[in-house]
Amino acid sequence: MRLCELRQKEIINTCTCKSLGCPVDFEFDCKTGKIQSMIVPIPGKFCCFWGKENEYIIPWNCIVQIGDDIILVELKEEHCCRKGHSF
Template sequence: MRVCELRQKEVINVCTCASLGCVIDVEFDPKDGCITALIVPGGSRLSCFWGHEAEIIIPWRCICQIGKDIILVELPKEKDKDRDKGR
């Protein structure tokens, strides 16, 4: 699977059943080239001109399953609290 294919998938937190958005970037270990985390945008600010708040970094170990259209992740509610403040 290519990174561009991951960017087309929606990320869902199975702990809260919330959509976190789509993957915007990945973090990888330069020594072995393995992906260590997925990055999705944080909550949006008041105006789209100001961009997004800090990104949500999802460690690879938190990924439950990668499907055809979605990626299921298991993140504790505390990680989602910052995202919900923007809504």
């Protein structure tokens, strides 16, 4: 599967049954080349147009399943929320 295909999938948190949106970017380990996390803007934000807004950083190990149209994740949203440049 290509990264561009992952970007078209909606992410659903299985803990809350809530849609988190679609991934816009990925963080990966330069040494191993493995994806470490998906970056998803918090719904209603336009991080690409208005600078860095609030976003979810979803660790790759939180992924439960990748389906044809959705990515199921299991996580506590408050632990993966990053606000602007405060990290």
